[in-house]
Amino acid sequence: MKIYGSFTIILLIIFADAHGGESVKIDEVELPGIPIEVTDPPKSQKNDPPKSEKNGASKKEFNEKQYLLKVQRNNEKSKEKSLEEMLEAKEIVVSPGQSQVIEISKGFLNRIVTPFESPKVITVNEIDTKIKQNVVYVATNSNTPIGLYIYEEENPAEAIPLILNPKQMPPIEVVLKYSGAGNASTSVRARRFEETSDYLDTLVNILRDVAQEKIPPGYTLVTPTALDNTMYYCNQAGLATEVGQILDGHNYRIIVLMGVNNKEVNVELNEKNCTRPGIIAISSWPNTLMGPNEPTEIYLVENKGALTSPTRKIGSERPSLIGHM
Numbered sequence: 001m002k003i004y005g006s007f008t009i010i011l012l013i014i015f016a017d018a019h020g021g022e023s024v025k026i027d028e029v030e031l032p033g034i035p036i037e038v039t040d041p042p043k044s045q046k047n048d049p050p051k052s053e054k055n056g057a058s059k060k061e062f063n064e065k066q067y068l069l070k071v072q073r074n075n076e077k078s079k080e081k082s083l084e085e086m087l088e089a090k091e092i093v094v095s096p097g098q099s100q101v102i103e104i105s106k107g108f109l110n111r112i113v114t115p116f117e118s119p120k121v122i123t124v125n126e127i128d129t130k131i132k133q134n135v136v137y138v139a140t141n142s143n144t145p146i147g148l149y150i151y152e153e154e155n156p157a158e159a160i161p162l163i164l165n166p167k168q169m170p171p172i173e174v175v176l177k178y179s180g181a182g183n184a185s186t187s188v189r190a191r192r193f194e195e196t197s198d199y200l201d202t203l204v205n206i207l208r209d210v211a212q213e214k215i216p217p218g219y220t221l222v223t224p225t226a227l228d229n230t231m232y233y234c235n236q237a238g239l240a241t242e243v244g245q246i247l248d249g250h251n252y253r254i255i256v257l258m259g260v261n262n263k264e265v266n267v268e269l270n271e272k273n274c275t276r277p278g279i280i281a282i283s284s285w286p287n288t289l290m291g292p293n294e295p296t297e298i299y300l301v302e303n304k305g306a307l308t309s310p311t312r313k314i315g316s317e318r319p320s321l322i323g324h325m
Helices: 006-017 051-087 184-196 199-211 226-231
Strands: 090-094 100-105 110-113 119-122 128-132 135-139 146-152 155-167 173-178 220-222 239-248 252-261 279-285 295-303
Touching: 090 100, 100 110, 119 128, 184 199, 199 252, 199 279, 199 295, 226 239
Parallel strands: 090 173, 100 155, 110 173
Antiparallel strands: 110 135, 119 146, 128 135, 146 155, 220 239, 239 252, 252 295, 279 295
């Protein structure tokens, strides 16, 4: 007999007093201060196997069932995880001219998100395609791999070759990401922005956006290198400059310098001290007149084609007449 709570103990004490103060043992555990003994009533004998053996077999069978159930649950979770992974959109880094192999669902509609603003598809294989904005939907019942090219409508020179491998699997979504900062789509948008207005208005619009802490349409923010600081700077006494950002467009590149007055007197920026071959416009914000330790941003607009144009040679600049006559 086992003890569960104080109520059972009180009953045992009363029972012990009625039997003359004999010692009591309850499952071989002696209660201190109670010299009485109570034994469990005799149980009917049955031809059952010994209790220890029966419990052992039952426990073993229970453990086997638990193990099998655990394995089954793990397999189900693994299948669910695999299905989720297949249905989850995959990002693939692509570059023009470098083929990528992609597994797609046979007989179902698959979705390819491109880095282009107006993508076009060309192929000679058996596949249905539909284009919505920058997304290409593809479907096929073919059992063989399919080759196709995806490119920006206005820039077919930069095409992405893909090999689509049809499989018996759920529909997939693939997001194509260009390697590097820029891509064909941003270059096309930058060109549209640059060529919408005339030359002077375009430069004003670019500088206005940059001064307002905006990135001009289609431009890409590029991290400068150590070499940039040797190419772009202002050679002016009292003014320390460092290249902080570069915004890359189609025809133009904007170099953002951080300028600081390191003198104890005011320094006024002279834009001529910041020019170099290829620079077509210079501006600053918020100050051209800087007090001691006062900073300002200096914007250099570079014509990307000026240095590579066969009609322009480096160093063939007209010398000023001022100071030379």
